[in-house]
Amino acid sequence: MNRILIAEDEERIASFVAKGLRAEGFTPTVVADGQSALDHALAGEADLVVLDIGLPVMDGFAVLERLSAECPALPVIVLTARDSLTTTVAALEGGAADYMAKPFRFDELLARVRLRLRDQSEPAVLELTVGDVTLDLRRHRASLGDKVVELSAREMTLAEVLVRHRGQVLSREQLLSQVWGYDFDPGSNVVDVYVGYLRKKLGSDFVTTVRGAGYRVD
Ligand code: CA
Numbered sequence: 001m002n003r004i005l006i007a008e009d010e011e012r013i014a015s016f017v018a019k020g021l022r023a024e025g026f027t028p029t030v031v032a033d034g035q036s037a038l039d040h041a042l043a044g045e046a047d048l049v050v051l052d053i054g055l056p057v058m059d060g061f062a063v064l065e066r067l068s069a070e071c072p073a074l075p076v077i078v079l080t081a082r083d084s085l086t087t088t089v090a091a092l093e094g095g096a097a098d099y100m101a102k103p104f105r106f107d108e109l110l111a112r113v114r115l116r117l118r119d120q121s122e123p124a125v126l127e128l129t130v131g132d133v134t135l136d137l138r139r140h141r142a143s144l145g146d147k148v149v150e151l152s153a154r155e156m157t158l159a160e161v162l163v164r165h166r167g168q169v170l171s172r173e174q175l176l177s178q179v180w181g182y183d184f185d186p187g188s189n190v191v192d193v194y195v196g197y198l199r200k201k202l203g204s205d206f207v208t209t210v211r212g213a214g215y216r217v218d
Contacts, residue, residue, distance in 0.1 A: 001117050002026045005046035007037035007063065008079065009055055013102070017050060020106045021113070034058030038066055041074060048116055049076045050109070053088060075116040077109070111180075128163045130217055133202050135159055142202060149201045154179065158194050162207060162217040171214040191215075 008014040009032045018028040034055040053060035078099040080088040085101045128135045134143045142149045158179045172191045208216045
């Protein structure tokens, strides 16, 4: 689950994305036109496609149409110019694809790639329960007993990662890379701050601090 097809005719963007993904352990392949993108994807050689809309030979919309008909489970992240974002979003409405406006930061793309590949490998779980806390992953909210608690997207992801690894200690670095999706300044206390938010909302014993090692949910 790490083969990423990058369909992008701007060489600068394609090589920047490919380089970044390779550094994160993915296997990227770059193609510069829509027909090649389609051929590659239909041959089953990609686990995820990063697809530019403005491509020669066949544009991204046409590629997407064929892909959603022939490989509906293949995740696609569409890249589009910011000034045509509205058109793109309208065109994608109801489809499975995610989109990003150019210019984008690599870490934003990486977070989406990871999320999409994870959705792909774990499609069935919609609710996670631990003790009297339930996370509703579809509606993005939590409940504590019979009380509904609103969590921000980041708080929800942090809670989800901790609960999916219940019983295991996760270090700050592991939580940073899984929740924030990129390398934060290791001196940052963002994880501790967000654990504090979760305790305030879900009860002080929701997360255990393991001194010198990290955090754990039991
Ligand atoms: Ca282009």
